[in-house]
Amino acid sequence: MQRPSHTNQPEVSRRRMLRKLAAAGGAAALAALGAAAGLFSQRPRVVVLPNEAESSEDAFRPRIVSRDEWGALPVDHTARNEGGLYQSGVNPEGWYEYAGDLRDSYQTLVVHHSAFYKADGRATLLEAQRLHRRDRGWADVGYHFMLDVDGVIYEGRNLGVRGVHTQGRNTGSAGVCLLGDFRFRAPTPAQWSALVVLGRWLAAELELTHLAAHSQFNEGTVCPGARVIEQLSALADQLGLGYGIDGYIPAAPRL
Ligand SMILES: [Zn+2]
Numbered sequence: 115m116q117r118p119s120h121t122n123q124p125e126v127s128r129r130r131m132l133r134k135l136a137a138a139g140g141a142a143a144l145a146a147l148g149a150a151a152g153l154f155s156q157r158p159r160v161v162v163l164p165n166e167a168e169s170s171e172d173a174f175r176p177r178i179v180s181r182d183e184w185g186a187l188p189v190d191h192t193a194r195n196e197g198g199l200y201q202s203g204v205n206p207e208g209w210y211e212y213a214g215d216l217r218d219s220y221q222t223l224v225v226h227h228s229a230f231y232k233a234d235g236r237a238t239l240l241e242a243q244r245l246h247r248r249d250r251g252w253a254d255v256g257y258h259f260m261l262d263v264d265g266v267i268y269e270g271r272n273l274g275v276r277g278v279h280t281q282g283r284n285t286g287s288a289g290v291c292l293l294g295d296f297r298f299r300a301p302t303p304a305q306w307s308a309l310v311v312l313g314r315w316l317a318a319e320l321e322l323t324h325l326a327a328h329s330q331f332n333e334g335t336v337c338p339g340a341r342v343i344e345q346l347s348a349l350a351d352q353l354g355l356g357y358g359i360d361g362y363i364p365a366a367p368r369l
Contacts, residue, residue: 186269331359
């Protein structure tokens with residue numbers, strides 16, 4: 115199957131791909147990009163996460179606990195603040211499924227913290243999803259991925275759907291949440307490693323250009339906490355990404 119015809123910027127995409135190759139280096143990166151092409155060459159109505167895909171050549175592929183595995187509640191399309199499907203000019207806050215190739219939709223990885231931690235990762239996930247659905251009125255948990263203190267990576271809302279995690283900058287931003295409060299305490303080494311591994315995979319799969327802290331986009335928050343923020347510039351370097359919000363390009367609605 116060919117890539118969708120709206121992918122009409124081959125030069126830009128090629129430059130981005132080459133930059134990724136330069137950053138990641140070598141055959142492993144090529145393999146990762148090959149896997150990415152396979153994963154995202156079709157309409158991403160429901161994106162198959164890598165551990166569920168058949169490809170095994172991607173050295174960066176992390177294990178991701180699926181929604182079914184952690185017992186996520188289903189999506190609520192009657193939600194008061196994210197109800198129904200997105201419709202340009204009619205229902206701009208609705209459930210927005212990215213059209214076409216996700217590599218053309220995403221630019222920035224935005225890092226968050228949950229600011230609370232329950233008894234364990236799963237309990238924290240369920241609380242986060244409950245808060246987002248009940249208190250915020252969203253259709254689902256707002257983040258695309260969540261990482262617990264043991265370094266377990268959990269699937270949040272489907273990557274083929276716009277997140278709700280960075281006010282006014284959700285379109286084109288992949289949201290990753292470190293579970294816990296990192297204003298005064300640093301993440302565990304396992305949790306940080308999970309962020310590195312997941313970030314490396316997302317950067318390659320989605321051809322991201324930037325990594326940013328939530329607080330860089332929304333000045334009213336300290337999320338993801340000073341002890342995370344102080345490490346993010348180095349993480350961006352490690353992943354071959356620019357640091358900050360300069361790379362944010364809102365994806366044009368495609369409906
Ligand atoms: Zn945040």
